[in-house]
């Protein structure tokens with residue numbers, strides 16, 4: 001782990017951040033998790049509402065249970081949305097050993113009050129802050145949107161101590177990368193107009 005003084009520059013971090021899908025079993029220390037949450041809540045927030053709230057999951061059996069449940073709901077969604085015509089994703093997800101959370105040591109759920117009209121952008125901005133802060137420290141992250149429906153089921157929320165009137169917005173895995181992941185390419189920004 002990089003010492004704080006050696007954290008990457010902001011632009012370096014933005015260029016290096018990429019979704020990491022292979023992790024060692026090592027869990028994050030509480031102090032690191034707290035640093036990441038402190039970075040998350042520095043995000044801009046509409047009307048200064050600071051609507052975000054976080055759940056940290058580090059129990060690997062619980063994560064596997066949540067993964068198995070979420071996979072079932074995600075497979076239904078795939079079928080209904082006809083997003084996976086060749087069945088490639090279905091086949092991958094259907095493997096019993098496939099863990100939606102890629103066996104990362106830590107899962108952080110960015111949550112917000114469901115009824116708040118402005119909480120979604122705030123939670124996503126907090127999520128990006130968290131992922132950049134993690135990347136700057138040499139940690140890997142990945143948003144696991146496919147788990148959102150399963151995590152928002154009443155049985156999951158009860159198990160995770162998420163109040164009924166809160167929703168999981170951004171499930172993010174965080175951990176120590178097992179190997180290197182090259183940043184994925186991007187197209188240049190498309191400028192529609194520049195007046």
Ligand SMILES: Cc1cc2nc3c(=O)[nH]c(=O)nc-3n(C[C@H](O)[C@H](O)[C@H](O)COP(=O)(O)O)c2cc1C
Pocket residue numbers: 017018019020021142143144145146147183184
């Ligand atoms: C809203 C959202 C949901 C995502 N859900 C998943 C997911 O369920 N599983 C996964 O492996 N990656 C997921 N990703 C990661 C994207 O696949 C990834 O960001 C994209 O391919 C670009 O790659 P990069 O993050 O490495 O730049 C998600 C990303 C976003 C923003």
